Amino acid sequence: MLRGRGVGDVKIAVCVKETPEATARARIDPGTHRLDRSGASTLNPFDTHALEESLRVKEKTGEGEVVAVLMGPPQAADSLRKALAIGADRAVHVADDAHAGSDLVATARALAKALEREEAELVLFGQQGSDSDGAVLWSAVAELLRLPVISQAASLELADGKVKVSRQTEYGYDVIEAPLPCVVAVSDAINEPRYPSLKGIMGAKKKPQETASLADLGLSGDDVGADGSRTEVLALSEPPSRGESRKIEDEGGSAADQIVSFLAEKKLL
Amino acid sequence: MPTLVYVEDHEGELSRGSLGVLSYVAGLGDEVAAVLCGSGVKELAGETGRYGAARALVADDPALEHPLPQPRVDVLAKLVGDRGFDAVVFAASVLTADVAAGLAARLGAGLNWDLVGLERKDGELVGKRPALQDSVFVDVGWKGEPRIALIRSGTWDAAEKGGQAEVEEVPVELQDFSQKAVMLERAHAESEGPSIEEADVIVAGGRGLGEPKNFGLLEELAGALGGAVAATRAVVDAGWYPYASQVGQTGKTVTPKLYVACGISGAIQHKVGMQSAGTIVAINKDPNAPIFEYSDLGVVGDLHEIVPKLTQLLKERKAS
Ligand SMILES: Cc1cc2nc3c(=O)[nH]c(=O)nc-3n(C[C@H](O)[C@H](O)[C@H](O)COP(=O)(O)OP(=O)(O)OC[C@H]3O[C@@H](n4cnc5c(N)ncnc54)[C@H](O)[C@@H]3O)c2cc1C
């Protein structure tokens, strides 16, 4: 069970992942059917909003600790270091070859075990992975931790041991409240994330960064990776093409002329 | 074993999205049961028969009044445990995504999400999922039941089949932690704001506008084109523009002749609301923005320079 402390020294765990850089063309390896992680990678941009929110909560309450938790291959330690540079106090890297090929539930199992050890009052997630667009992991993790969950938070307020969230659904805005400890996934509109400062980057190396193996988490190879996954990739194919498309580069507004000609050509004016 | 389809309701109506999934799945030839969770939803259950459900299972309880996921996980986990289902299929929504993932974790089952296709191949259920910004299609499968699936919004239209469902109430037993999150204020349909669904031309803006007042640039461009202004969730959530103007998964689905996207990255959840537009023009300063993958004309540049010039040119053209 997680501790239910009052606000004042709030402990926040932030789940972050590493995703391919937008400039690198991400691809799925046709042999392994897994995401090819050999290209340039970065801290998932959506997760910088969760990190920012955790720092704001901590700054508001004055005290507390922000722990970044990431599951991923060894090179993903760079993304954790970035989280430390931005402001996290500590990092936990869930890394073990056995995790390769984990699906949603297998990933949730590993993260839930790592989070259980942290006993955070608030567990934050980003809105989605820029690679997976899954946008559901938090709910699986909350289920395994047996904690309340609120997703798509466009605003977050912490008071009296409770978290209050406003979030958008298909019908407008809901306001939902839950007692701590609680899992919250934040929308990318909740804040404008800060960048790491030079001081932050220099200081990151000195902050504690721990690696957790499968055994450290009390899991076995059957719980995680492809063996612990109940979904599989069967085949890859090309998407239907959308027909011809044109791309032009603007210089000081020159593209406006070309847009007008294009619209005229399409008989849209 | 039968397939279970979750049918969502809001203010006394079944969601079109879930009826679309229900009627499609019923068309696969399997026996299909619909499940409804809510308070006072029993009277809505019969309607699922018209969309192909042989049976409508109803969890009707005041504790299920609000659209919160965790009590629904309790209901579905018990149903699956008691009766056994080959698959549990959801039309993706903010609510059902959380229900499906919670259920998969509770049961140690497989969840495939964002599917745009579902078929039986040699008797086995296979899903189709566009991945990596829709740049590749992946055939996905499940290793054992229940096979849990979330279908991308707008994938199938609801088709009436004219059958009848046998309505049956099912027990509701909730866990403590499932009831901890409470709804303080519930979303309701907002009628104020402009209607963008009828517009032939839409000029849409995202976070690339930089600040709320720059929507003025888009209003002028929309004026010159005779169109309406729309927005992404990022700017609606930030309070820059009204929710009624939002395009995408949790906003409106629009099919104008022309859609001009300005400072919009083109996330899948935005795309599902506007991909059927006749012609898509995108202005974005990032040459790698996903929106260029599905634009007819992609313009790499600063919208603050391009949009006012474009408005000016269109006005001159009209005047001459
Ligand atoms: C369950 C769920 C439901 C969702 N529903 C919706 C929905 O209904 N509708 C929706 O839109 N989103 C929805 N989203 C959110 C979606 O995933 C994206 O976060 C959102 O669409 C991004 O909005 P944006 O393009 O305005 O912002 P960003 O992704 O931040 O993109 C801004 C873009 O502007 C460009 N830019 C910046 N400056 C300039 C400039 N000067 N000139 C030109 N370009 C510039 C940048 O290059 C960037 O590509 C949903 C997400 C989830 C998880």
Ligand SMILES: Nc1ncnc2c1ncn2[C@@H]1O[C@H](COP(=O)(O)O)[C@@H](O)[C@H]1O
């Ligand atoms: N491997 C991971 N390690 C830690 N957190 C993760 C991981 N994958 C996803 N997350 C979190 O879950 C959110 C949703 O990611 P996804 O399910 O990939 O769309 C992200 O924004 C992160 O907060």
